Each structure stands twice: as structure tokens, then as C-alpha cells.
Amino acid sequence: MVEPNTPVVVAARRTPIAVKGGALADLTAADLATAAIRACLDDTTAGTEVGDVVLGNCMGPGGNIARVAALAAGLDVAVPGMTIDRQCGSGLAAIITAAEAIRAGDDRLRIAGGVESCSTAPTRIAGGVPYARAPFAPPGHPDPDMVRAAQDLAAKDAISRERQDAYAARSHRRAVHTREIGGFDAELVAIRGANEDTGPRARIPDMLARFPALFPDAEDGGTLTAGNSCRDSDGAAAVALVPAAHRGDAPGLALIATATVGCDPALPGLGPVPAVEHLLAKTDTTTADLAAIEIVEAFAAQALAALTRLGLADDDPRVCADGGALALGHPWGASAAVSVVRLFSRLVRAGAPAGTRGLATAAVGGGLGVAALFEVVR
Template structure:
């Protein structure tokens, strides 16, 4: 069976809602990421060597037909390149990477681009009854951002309540969440200052660094914030990720194709897994997922060198860390400042930044 490897990567900086990247659509951001990826890999977009493109994209309303194809074509790929948009909400772009790896391992494709793109700033509003000829008021407008991205389709509750649920189930305190968020922002700022993220990101529209990092966060400043989703809860704007704009992409190839085209092997995709849970407990899904993945490979948490939990709410990260027995002092990536609550594949950072550094040690 062919081995799936990652040969190149690229991402935009992540912009705040209505911030520096709000002038770009999701497909424009996606095209930038794909184009930069190809340039870094030294691949001529018109060469036809890219077999497939999979792009995660949640807020597709108003983007036009086939957003993934728009991104690929605008990056210069030929019209003969098959493209597919993937919507698995928060896991969309990671699922795109899984699909890419599966195609490589099955021998269906040799070189696949996988990524994600989102412009939460440009998510439109919609009216349900407009096509029925009924009179519609402004009050009837619904936000696509909320309806399709930030609200549980089954309970009707804001997804932030899922953060409150996991915090309650595992007795995570507000102080724990705030402390985790402060550390996360501090580490993100340090990573930029020390050049860790220079290789994975490229400037867009004058934005050179992630826009939402708050290195001056403190327990005093965070403790004064009001909770967002429930009285007496703990989820605040300070211990949650921002609403973001951005895009990213990775080149997944077979080892044979990588060697043939002179591409570096930055990481190997050994295995992957997904799990399903009740919608109001979605933040707990990583627990069975990680356990099933480790069991299938005959491994334990002690066998893993670098860990990442990419989540919008610090409370969820605290809970997952506790349940899986992960100590704070082991190498890990805690990307609350980077998080796009919908889809962007930031985080093949295990392959992007962590793995090469670990190998060099």
C-alpha cells in the first residue's frame, strides 16, 4: 500500500472578524493558499500533476458553485483538475486531509492538495420565505454565520453551550480556562517572535502575523469578562477563540511521487480516525477518537511526542488534557489564538512545525 506523506504546506495569517482579511472572500483566500503551496513545492500549476483538490469550507452560502474548484482554478490549476468542497463543520479541512491520504493509500491518486478556507466576516444573511412571494421584514434575516456555523442544528443552542457542557462534566473551573487561554496566547506570541511560524504563513494584504493573538492577557483582565452563553457559566470572549478569516493547504503525495518530483518528505500520515457523539457533547469527541486511534495502532499516549488539541474553547482543551492524562509540560500545540471556529486546516502543525523540529533533535 502506498504511504501518504506531506511534502509542502502554506497558510495565510488568520484575521479577526471584520479585520485585515475581511476584504477577501473565502475562495480568494483559498486560492492564495493553494497558489503559495504550489510555489513552495516548485510545481507548475499547469503541469497537471495534481490529481485532486479537497477544500474544507463550511459557510458556503453566497460563495457560488463549487468553492473548492474556484480556489483551485484561481490558483492556476487546469480545468481538468477534479475539486471537491468538504463540509464537516469544525473538522472540514482535517477531513479533506484524511480523504487525500486515503486516496494516496488506495492508489487512486498520487498528488492531492487538501486544505480549508473560510471568511466568517463575509458570511451573508438569508431569508427563508423570500421565494414564496411573502412580505419579508428585516427581522426575518438570519445570519449564515450563526445558523450554519455556530448553532447546533439539533438543539438550536449556540455551540458555546457545548463548551459549558464539557466543563461541567469534568469540573473545569473558570480559573483553569482563563489560565489555559493566557498560556495559549503567550505561547502563540512567543512562537511568532521566535520565528516558529514564519515558514508556515505568508503575508496577505499587509497582514504578516495572526491578528487575534492577545499577549497582554492576564488573570485580572480575563476574570472581569462576562460569560457569553449562560449565567453562572465560564465561557467568555477571553477564553475562547475569535471568529476568523483565513485559509491553508497541504500537499499530500505518495512517497513514490514525492521522490519522482524531488519533493521533501516533511511527515508521514500514519493513521487517522473520527468519532461521533451526541451533538451537545461534541467537545468530548476527541476522547474516543484518540483512544480508538491508539488502540488500533497498539500505542499509548506515552508513545506520542507532540500533541495538539485544536478547539475554540479553553474549557474543552482543559477537559481533554485531563481525561487523556496529558501533562502541561510535554510538547504540545495549543492554538486558541489561531482557531477558526469553522474549518481552516491550520493545523497539520504536527507535520508543519513540530515534526521536522522533533526529527532534528
């Protein structure tokens, strides 16, 4: 039995995810977020007064995208909006931030999630020179690009090309199957004619061996490829949260506990490990207690390194059971929120009994991990 002020996800929706320059390329981050917010509000019956809209975003135009999207979604001008940046963990960080207000006693509904429009992300300039990203760490600390960091992690852990490709192939097969049987339909909100994810491809498993190494100069000969890495993508995801005492008869996911922990910035892909370990320890939970696990699959090597350290098998059927970011794509600020939407579908929409638990986690540039433990309530 959860406490009355426990935050509960009672609605969870997302836009389709499309590769950068693809089906959603002409939509701004605010456009994408507006669609997800509106769909969550339409699905929600457990309260009508909205206290805030909190969204994660990494590389957008600046300003307060959450406020812009909240107004565009038709919310009252009194609803403020807040946009936060925790890089690839931003979407889950936004959900955690919104949940903290509810746990502290504010009983108004909150919308939270994340959004990224890689296609419309602005070019950034410092000293007259364009740059791809801001630093993840200050001078004197390692500050690798996430792609190079994933290759370094693959070499450190001796994760073979074959193992990475096999994991990526599974992600595509699972996602293609789920898309074909309509397993994503209930969580998707169509936008500008796009009504399905464009990333999962049935032919990819047969093509993976043909992709060239991204870093042939690496000490292991280079095992990271475009095929076993995610693709930069556009998309948005949002959830509606209310205190358990106000959810009425609506089933949902109670947010039991969270953890955000730093790690070596040279190996940011390992961030989920200390975050999940801390979370499980403080809730007296083990991985055996989890029915569903969603990890943001930025790279096969990164996901495998984290899963292995957590004692999970490469092909554990509980991990990204319908495919993850390797197949669907990685809209940076949204992906960790997509993980929560996926848990909602896998557990609440699928009819899992009360008390069933699920985990969402993501690695973050600069050396961070964020994790959240959810439990079905009915």
C-alpha cells in the first residue's frame, strides 16, 4: 500500500520517434512536446488542476520550452512550466522533479517528460566558432564525446563486435515485432501524419556485419559501428502524475524511489550502475524483483557493460522487451521519459497486477546515472 502523497503516473504518451532529418524534421521541440502534453491531459481523469509542466531538453533553442508547450497545449496561463537539462537523463529527471513537488505535499496534477528536435537544434557558437556540444566536464577532467566513450568502454570490458551486433539485432527484432502487432499504438499520439516509429528495421540484423568500425584506430580494432549505436532522433514523451490519494480508480505506476549518482566522466556509460545499485539498496529490492527494465540503449556496448555489472544477461527478456533506443532512436532529452512511457505500457496497459515493479534508468554525459523504481497500483 503506497502512501497518500506518493506520486503516481496515471497517463503516459509519446510521439513517434523519427531519425534526424526524417518524418518529424519540420517540427520544433515545442511542437513535439505540445502533442505529448495534450494527449496526456486528454487521457487523465484523476484531477484537472495542473500545478506545473516540467520537461527535459538538451540541445533545443533555449528559453522555456515547457512553458511554450504548456500554453500551446491549451493550459491556463497560471500554469508555469520549467525546462531542465540533465542531458540524456533529462526526461526522467523532469519526471523526478515533478514528483518531488507532489511528495512534498502539492496535490495538483503535474505533466512531466522530455523532448528533443535534433532536426531543428540550433548551431551553437563560441568566440565566433561553431561547436557541437558544451563541455560535460571542466578542464583537467576527462571529457570524451559519448561515442568515443562507448568505444573506450567496449575496449575496457572486451565487449566484442559480435556481442554488440547481436544485442542491436535483438533490439530491432523486438521493436519490429511490437510495431507489427500494434504494441506501441496505445502510447503513441499521431502528429502531422506520423503515427509510427520509423527507426525499427527488419533488415538491420542481416546488415550489421557490413558496417565499418567508427574508430579503427582503437586498441581493440574498433568494435563500435553506426549499426550498434543509436541514431539521433526527434520525439517527445510525457506523463501525468497525481498523488496516490487523488488517483481515484485510475490504475498507474507509483514512483517508489529514485537515485541520481555520479561516476567517472571518462566512462559515462556506466552511470546506471551506481544509480541502480543505490536505488535497489535503499528499497531493499533486487533485480529478481523487477518484472520490467528499461535502459536507454544509447550504444550496445554501453548497455551491455551496465547490464553485466548489474548481473543481467545480454538477452534478459525483461530488458527493453519491445526494443530500445538502438531500434527506436534516441531523442536525447526525451529518451529517459520514453522509458517511463514504455514501462506504463508494459505494466499498466498490459494488466500487470498491483505490486509489480519496473525500473527505468539512463546514462548521462559527464558521468551520471539516473534511475527510478515504479510499482503498479490498481
